[in-house]
Each structure stands twice: as C-alpha cells, then as structure tokens.
Amino acid sequence: MTEQISTQYGNEMVEGLVAVIVSHRDVLSEIDGAIGDGDHGINMAKGFTLCGEAMKGKTLSLAQAFDTLSDALMEGIGGSMGPLYGSLFMGMADSVRDKAQLDAPAFLAMLQQGLSELQDISSAGVGDKCLMDTLIPALAAFEQALQRGDDFSGALAQMKQAAADGRDSTRDLVAKIGRASRLGERSRGVLDAGAVSCCLLLTTLAEATERRLQTVAA
Numbered sequence: 001m002t003e004q005i006s007t008q009y010g011n012e013m014v015e016g017l018v019a020v021i022v023s024h025r026d027v028l029s030e031i032d033g034a035i036g037d038g039d040h041g042i043n044m045a046k047g048f049t050l051c052g053e054a055m056k057g058k059t060l061s062l063a064q065a066f067d068t069l070s071d072a073l074m075e076g077i078g079g080s081m082g083p084l085y086g087s088l089f090m091g092m093a094d095s096v097r098d099k100a101q102l103d104a105p106a107f108l109a110m111l112q113q114g115l116s117e118l119q120d121i122s123s124a125g126v127g128d129k130c131l132m133d134t135l136i137p138a139l140a141a142f143e144q145a146l147q148r149g150d151d152f153s154g155a156l157a158q159m160k161q162a163a164a165d166g167r168d169s170t171r172d173l174v175a176k177i178g179r180a181s182r183l184g185e186r187s188r189g190v191l192d193a194g195a196v197s198c199c200l201l202l203t204t205l206a207e208a209t210e211r212r213l214q215t216v217a218a
Contacts, residue, residue, distance in 0.1 A: 003152040004103040005212040007096050010065030013208050018052040020204045021045055032193035040193040047077040066093035091117025104152040111139050128176040131194035138163040138202050156206040167199040
C-alpha cells in the first residue's frame with residue numbers, strides 16, 4: 001500500500017511550524033546577532049505568530065494553511081526573510097492545492113516547487129552561508145532516498161539528517177550575501193541564522209508528516 005497523508009490537516013502541520021519558531025525566537029536572534037542584525041528570531045516569531053492568529057477558529061487544508069503562513073510572512077515582517085520564506089511556502093501551497101493526499105513523490109514535488117518559487121527571487125545557493133545551505137541538501141537527500149527505494153519515512157529521516165548537516169556546514173563558511181557578507185572572514189565560525197531556522201522548519205515538517213504516516217498505518 002502506498003504511504004500517503006491527507007492534506008486536510010493543514011492546521012496541525014502549520015501550527016507545529018509556528019510553535020517551533022516562536023519557541024526558538026531568542027536563540028535565533030542570538031545566533032543572528034553574532035554576524036547580523038540580531039533580529040532574525042524576533043522577525044520570524046512575529047510573522048509566524050501572525051499566522052497562528054490568522055488560523056484560529058478555522059479548519060484549513062494544507063494549501064490554505066501554507067497560504068496563510070506565506071501571507072503572514074510576506075506582509076508581517078521586514079527585511080529579506082519575509083519574502084524569502086513567504087515565497088517558499090507560497091510555492092509549497094501551489095503544489096498541493098488540488099491534492100487530497102500526499103505520497104512521497106508528491107511531498108518531494110511540494111518542496112521542489114517551494115524551492116523554485118524561492119529561487120525566482122534569490123540567486124543564493126549552497127556555500128553562500130544562508131538558508132539554501134540547509135534547504136537544497138535536504139531536498140536532494142529526500143530525492144536520493146526515494147531513488148534508492150527508501151520508503152516515505154526513510155526519506156524523511158534522510159531529509160532531516162541532511163538539513164542538520166547543512167545547517168552545521170554554515171559554521172565554517174564565509175558569508176557571501178546579506179549584511180554578514182561585509183564581514184568577510186570574520187563571518188566564519190558561527191552558524192547562519194537562516195540555515196538554523198530552515199532546519200527547524202524542515203525537521204518539524206518531517207516529524208509532523210511522520211506522525212501522520214504512523215496514524216494512517218495504525
């Protein structure tokens with residue numbers, strides 16, 4: 001039987017993303033403060049909190065919940081992260097809009113469309129010390145796991161590990177974009193806050209998907 005999850009549990013999935021960002025607000029800002037403005041956690045928590053408030057009392061599909069999150073990030077926070085993450089979730093919403101169920105290939109397509117939407121507004125890539133250092137390897141690991149014949153849960157585990165490895169890789173990188181790029185070699189030795197927040201989001205999304213798969217299988 002094909003492993004798949006229903007797209008009707010949008011609130012559950014996105015509320016988990018809201019919770020993990022809000023709970024890590026201070027640590028994200030602390031990380032950002034080492035080489036940036038120190039407001040990454042504050043801004044992210046603001047946008048995700050707005051999303052949580054907008055979802056209250058509603059029953060949303062996954063596409064609708066991602067739409068709500070995208071709108072909150074685009075409209076609610078300043079700097080570059082609002083448009084970047086807003087575009088990511090907008091692409092993910094578009095990918096699942098007409099789907100009642102998600103199997104592993106559809107989950108991959110959802111992430112890929114999110115990345116594509118993000119890349120429409122950003123030329124950043126792996127090695128630039130940014131969220132792409134987490135996102136791109138995580139997606140690649142998920143895809144490679146499926147190509148090897150891993151099941152949905154196994155591919156999610158590979159995605160989480162690659163996200164963590166990508167996040168950690170930014171410690172030894174020199175920033176190529178953003179405010180931190182002005183520091184040159186002085187930006188080496190600390191994590192990138194965007195890579196950290198991206199890892200939190202991907203890990204939380206993977207774990208919520210895994211729980212839903214276990215519920216279906218029970």
